[in-house]
Amino acid sequence: GAIIYSMYTDTSIYQAEPPSIAEKDSVTKRENGITEQSPMRLRMEQFIKQHQKEIVAELEKVDGKKFVADSWERAEGGGGISCVLQDGNVFEKAGVNISIVYGRLPKPAIAKMRANHKALDPSVESLEFFASGLSMVLHPKNPNAPTVHLNYRYFETADDQGNTNAWWYGGGCDLTPSYLYDEDAIHFHNTIKQACDKHDRGYYPRFKKWCDEYFNNKHRGETRGVGGIFFDDLDETEKDQEQLFSFVQDCLSAFLPSYIPIINRRKDMPFTEEQKQWQQLRRGRYVEFNLVHDRGTAFGLNTPGSRVESILMSLPLTARWQYMHEPEKGSREERLLDVLKNPKEWV
C-alpha cells in the first residue's frame, strides 16, 4: 500500500501513454453516471467526495468559520480538493482532503508491491494504477481537545486491457490528546470498534494493535497518541471487494459520531497558559512523527513534483521544542506520557 502515497504527487515521472482507465472512467461518468454497477474506482470517488462535504459541513457548524476549498487537476487524469480551515474559533488548523490519481507504476514499485499482492505481474515494465483517498487532520485550539487524524484509501492496478488486476484498501483513524480524558479515548475506541465488529470481530483488536505500532515515535518510545485503528493492503485474501468497501464505508461513517461529541465537550473548557505550552510541546511530537517516521509524508516529499502544501497540511499551525522538558511527578502531563509509553486497551 505504500505506493498509494503517490496520490500526493503529479507522478509526471511515470508518464507514458495516456492511461486508458482514466479515459474509460471519464466516459462512464459522463454517459452512465455512477451506480452500484460502476467500477469500484468511481464508487470510491463518489463516496469520499460525499463524505468530504458532510464532514466539512459538520466541522463548520462546530467552528463557526468556513473552510476554504482548493481544487486541482492532474494532466494524467484525476485531481483533488483540499478543504482547509486555519485559525478558526475551535480549530487551529483543520484539513479535509480528497485525491484521485490515475498514473503508471514503474517496475521497481511493482516489485515492492508484489510482497503483499501476488496478483501483480512482475515481468511488465509498468502498470496503470488508480489511487483515491480521503485524508483529514484536525488540530483544535483548546489543549483539552484532542487532535484527530483519519485516512481511508483505495488502490488498484489494471492489466494491459484496462481490467482491474490487484486492488486493496487501507486507512484508519486515531486520536492524539494533549490532556487525556479517559472517557474521550473510550468513546472514540468504542465507536470505531462497533463499526469494525459489524464486519469481523477480529478487526478491531488487530487494527488497534497495528495503529499503536505504526503511529509510534520510536526514537522516544512513545506512541503519537492514544490510537484508534490502522490497516493496509486489505484485498481478496482478506474478504471480497464488496465486503471491504462496506467496511471502509462504515469506518468513515463512524468518524463524526466518534469525534463530534468529544470536540463539543472540550472546545470551550478553560485552560491555563501552562496547559497551552504543554499542547505546543505535544504538537512538536506530532511534527516529529509526521516528518521523521510517516512513510506517506516521506514518500511524498521525496518525489519530484509533489504538492508539498497538501502533504504538510497535516502539520499543526504552531509547535514547540523545549530542551529536556519533563512533566512534574503525578501530573496529568506525566499520566499522558505513561499511557503513550504503555498503550492501553480502551474497550
Place this chain on the structure above:
Amino acid sequence: GAIIYSMYTDTSIYQAEPPSIAEKDSVTKRENGITEQSPMRLRMEQFIKQHQKEIVAELEKVDGKKFVADSWERAEGGGGISCVLQDGNVFEKAGVNISIVYGRLPKPAIAKMRANHKALDPSVESLEFFASGLSMVLHPKNPNAPTVHLNYRYFETADDQGNTNAWWYGGGCDLTPSYLYDEDAIHFHNTIKQACDKHDRGYYPRFKKWCDEYFNNKHRGETRGVGGIFFDDLDETEKDQEQLFSFVQDCLSAFLPSYIPIINRRKDMPFTEEQKQWQQLRRGRYVEFNLVHDRGTAFGLNTPGSRVESILMSLPLTARWQYMHEPEKGSREERLLDVLKNPKEWV
C-alpha cells in the same frame, strides 16, 4: 563521514571488548597531559572543549542570561557536554554541544565508509573508532537576527593494534535569516572565506557550493538559508593531518567574528507581529530540513539508545506551518525566497 553521527548515540549496539584506544587515551591524558605530540584525538578534544567555553562565554555576554550545562559519560569511553540557553533575552534557543565518542563500527558501516576512505580494511568484522565534534545552533528571538548553525568534527578508526588507520574532518557553518540583510550575508561569507583562503584558495568556492547543495529543502526547491561552507571526508588525499587540523581550527575560530557583529546589530531592532509570524514560518522550514533531510538527525533518531534531546536541540523553540502562505509581491519576504531559490555569490 555519515558515521560520525553515531556521536549522538550511546552505540551500545556496537559493544564488544573495551576499546583499547579509549583506555590508552585515558592513560596518556592522566600521565602526560595533552601536548602537540599527543594523538590528534586528544588535541581535537582539547580544542573543541576550549572553544565551547569561549563561545558560550561570548554568547552569555550578548544575551545577559547564562547557559545551563549537562554532562554525560559513555560506558565505552567518552561523553559530552550540552550547553543550552532557552528563552533568553536575545536567543529563543541556543545550544553549544561537544561530544567525544569511542566505539566499534560494525562491518556494514565500514563497507559504506570505504567509498570515501580506501585505507579501511573491508575484511574485518568490526573496527574501533573515535569521533569528536562541536555542534551549535542559535535561534535568536528578533526576526531581524539570523539563525546560525555550526559543526566541526574529527573521525578516526584504529587497526587491531590500536594504531590510527583512516581519519578525516568534516563540518561547516551556515546562516539562516528570516529577513535578509545583504551586509550580514556578505560579512558572514567574507569572514569564512578569509579563514579558508589562508589554507587553500579553492576551499571557499568548493565548500560554499557544497553547503548550498546540502542544506537544501529539496521538496520546496529552497536552500535552508544563505549558506556558508560545508565539507566532509577531508583526509590525507586532500592535505596532511596537521594542515587540515589547522584549517578546521581557523574555521572554528572564525565563528565569533563572523556572527557576533551581526547579532549585535540586529538583536534590538524593532519588529512587528507580522514579522514575528514570518520568522515562525521560516522556523518551520528549518524543522523540515532537520527532520526530513539532515542525514545526521535521521541517523541519530533511527539508532536505538540515541540521546534524543541532544539531537533535537537543533530545533527552534517555536515554529509554524500555514497552508499556502505566499509573501506579497515585492516584499522583503519574497526577496528572501528568491535568494533561497537561486543561491547568490556573496563575495
